[in-house]
Amino acid sequence: MTNHRSKPPADSTGKEIPGSSFDRPGLIIPWKDLPWWAVIILIVGVYIGYIMLTNVKYIEALTFVLDLPWHKETLQVDDISENGDWLLTSKTSLGPGKYTLYVEYLDENDNVVGQSEKFNIQITSDAIDYALEPLTIPSEEYITLDSTRPTISGSSPEGERAILYDDFSRKPRLILLNIWRSDGLFLTLRVTMISFSSALILGLLFGLMRVADRSPDLRKNIFIRLLIGLVMIILAGIFTSLPEDIWKIALFVISVEGLMVLFPAIPYTLSTLYVEVMRGLPMLVIILYMGFAITPALRNASGGWITGEIDLRGMPSAIIGLSIGYGAYLTEVFRGGIESIPKGQMEAARSLGMSYFQAMGYVILPQAIRVILPPLGNDFIAMLKDSSLISVIALPEMLQRGRLWISRTFRAFEGYNSVAILYLLMTLGLSLLVRFIERRTSID
Amino acid sequence: MTEEPIIQIKNAYKNFGHIEAVYDVSLDVQIGEVLVIIGPSGGGKSTLLRCINRLEVIDKGEIIVDGVSVNNPKNINKIRAEIGIVFQLFNLFPHLTALENITLAQQVVRNRKKKEAEEIAHYQLQKVGIGEKWNSYPSHLSGGQQQRVAIARSLAMDPKIMLFDEPTSALDPEMIKGVLDVMLALAEEGMTMVVVSHEMGFVKAAADRIAFLDFGRLVELTTPDQLFNNPKTERTREFLSQILE
Ligand SMILES: Nc1ncnc2c1ncn2[C@@H]1O[C@H](COP(=O)(O)OP(=O)(O)OP(=O)(O)O)[C@@H](O)[C@H]1O
Ligand SMILES: [Mg+2]
Numbered sequence: 001m002t003n004h005r006s007k008p009p010a011d012s013t014g015k016e017i018p019g020s021s022f023d024r025p026g027l028i029i030p031w032k033d034l035p036w037w038a039v040i041i042l043i044v045g046v047y048i049g050y051i052m053l054t055n056v057k058y059i060e061a062l063t064f065v066l067d068l069p070w071h072k073e074t075l076q077v078d079d080i081s082e083n084g085d086w087l088l089t090s091k092t093s094l095g096p097g098k099y100t101l102y103v104e105y106l107d108e109n110d111n112v113v114g115q116s117e118k119f120n121i122q123i124t125s126d127a128i129d130y131a132l133e134p135l136t137i138p139s140e141e142y143i144t145l146d147s148t149r150p151t152i153s154g155s156s157p158e159g160e161r162a163i164l165y166d167d168f169s170r171k172p173r174l175i176l177l178n179i180w181r182s183d184g185l186f187l188t189l190r191v192t193m194i195s196f197s198s199a200l201i202l203g204l205l206f207g208l209m210r211v212a213d214r215s216p217d218l219r220k221n222i223f224i225r226l227l228i229g230l231v232m233i234i235l236a237g238i239f240t241s242l243p244e245d246i247w248k249i250a251l252f253v254i255s256v257e258g259l260m261v262l263f264p265a266i267p268y269t270l271s272t273l274y275v276e277v278m279r280g281l282p283m284l285v286i287i288l289y290m291g292f293a294i295t296p297a298l299r300n301a302s303g304g305w306i307t308g309e310i311d312l313r314g315m316p317s318a319i320i321g322l323s324i325g326y327g328a329y330l331t332e333v334f335r336g337g338i339e340s341i342p343k344g345q346m347e348a349a350r351s352l353g354m355s356y357f358q359a360m361g362y363v364i365l366p367q368a369i370r371v372i373l374p375p376l377g378n379d380f381i382a383m384l385k386d387s388s389l390i391s392v393i394a395l396p397e398m399l400q401r402g403r404l405w406i407s408r409t410f411r412a413f414e415g416y417n418s419v420a421i422l423y424l425l426m427t428l429g430l431s432l433l434v435r436f437i438e439r440r441t442s443i444d
Numbered sequence: 445m446t447e448e449p450i451i452q453i454k455n456a457y458k459n460f461g462h463i464e465a466v467y468d469v470s471l472d473v474q475i476g477e478v479l480v481i482i483g484p485s486g487g488g489k490s491t492l493l494r495c496i497n498r499l500e501v502i503d504k505g506e507i508i509v510d511g512v513s514v515n516n517p518k519n520i521n522k523i524r525a526e527i528g529i530v531f532q533l534f535n536l537f538p539h540l541t542a543l544e545n546i547t548l549a550q551q552v553v554r555n556r557k558k559k560e561a562e563e564i565a566h567y568q569l570q571k572v573g574i575g576e577k578w579n580s581y582p583s584h585l586s587g588g589q590q591q592r593v594a595i596a597r598s599l600a601m602d603p604k605i606m607l608f609d610e611p612t613s614a615l616d617p618e619m620i621k622g623v624l625d626v627m628l629a630l631a632e633e634g635m636t637m638v639v640v641s642h643e644m645g646f647v648k649a650a651a652d653r654i655a656f657l658d659f660g661r662l663v664e665l666t667t668p669d670q671l672f673n674n675p676k677t678e679r680t681r682e683f684l685s686q687i688l689e
Contacts, residue, residue, distance in 0.1 A: 352549035353525030
């Protein structure tokens, strides 16, 4: 025996303990899954983090980019009078419920120099929209009001301006609601998650179409299809005015019936077309298209109904753009996953009497999922990064917030650094997670 | 026999491009009969077997199973549920345990309750001799055990016909007997079986008739005695001398 150290430890009976020496119980940190570069990045990260968190400008930039909505909502801002008195009426109407209001005092440079005590109020369900006599004495108990726009007054020894805040730090539901509404980090995460979910659905649907028969038997059920085509033509004739010209009618009939004849081949053709077109377009072009070409065109075509009744501007068009763009990539991921499952699996399932879709759902897809989980994770990370592209349609996600902060402070370095660091934190964390999943699924 | 044959193959043809995998084959299988198909590699044995449950679709001719034509069936899934097939490479579902492998189709196709399906699965596993392995995943089972789970999976559907495509040729020699015993017991019970196999022990013990396929053509179709002792063609004699060595 030449190398004693490489031998696994032996137990008292002299038999070797199975498994590697990494399998010690009690170690929660997955050392095996933590690559060496992660350790280096961790060290560098701690260093950079220290520098940033001890620098006021970075903190300012990070807070602005993160846009954390933890505990307060501005209700009104006003100047404090010469003698220090202030009087603030909530600008927006408050719904029925309990509120904790307080005022913060700012100096001429907008630094916080103090704050009032808290006013606890309760707005009744039949409250009406009017401003009440000002409340002057803060109270621990809830004061019941029948007004939806409370007025609060007091006096401040210092400060130039006063901000009336609604403090909701003890209301989890409101915090969640504000996370849902907030910009910056949460907008980025929101857009990514919604877009990725819908891209997953698109990917699955088109992926299933991609693995459909590419040269199906067009003769099968052809008469039923032709009949359906005929019914559609007749319905079109009844509900819309067909062109007078006999040639145009003939062309219409031939196109409809032609499509019906080709129908079994359409899923594969359509999904291939979708994949090739979408993968051939830069993401930026797709998003600009959605934001500035498709949405206005839809508004015009629908007589203002879309973006009137249904508003597609802003986030919806960004989400649609990202989803259909990434749907194409995910389609290929799903196709690859499904095709990686041996043919015998489908045959065994079909031989037992399962339909094609039952076999897909119970036998093929559950196995394919294991194969495609890592590439899906990678595409999620890619989408998280690409979500910064939606700043071109002026959505205040992380990058846009960073640029906004830079345009106010002219500190490009701190601004972009903060944005970059936040993206890196998320993407590096996620890629560690993907590695972990990769190891896990490749074991069995 | 006066009864209608349960499988009728009438002048079946199947081509893969220029390859004639099945060429003008006609044969009947009676209820309770064990038909063994032998022949050289590439002779079309698998293809013929797969045509019976429409895993391959014949180009010409007709195949009738249990009175229903599989050429243009209204409900192929219903017919397939009546025909069990056991593959050379088992084709168990690797993401499911032995028990789940057997209950899945019962629940999905036969609409059995989970509990009922599990009872049947346990019974079938017991019958093929690996009752204690019900909770193992296929990757933790030996080849012979996997093949027996595959047989149990088919039997749990209460098939009228069982097809076997070289069920032991991917197994280590010491595993073969266990699987053959299960098949012999099944033949004993009167199951209608079509078996592609070159296991002479099984052929002699169980086969009612033997079909010899070569180049997709049905060269001979007789009883084992006839074939072994008095083969009609030179080709058969040659092939038999090879496999009986
Ligand atoms: N899906 C397919 N595509 C193309 N050719 C095929 C296909 N399946 C079978 N063949 C061809 O058809 C012929 C018959 O094949 P088959 O698998 O039925 O033979 P076999 O008798 O089962 O052989 P073996 O003993 O090797 O399993 C072979 O020449 C084979 O190459
Ligand atoms: Mg074969």
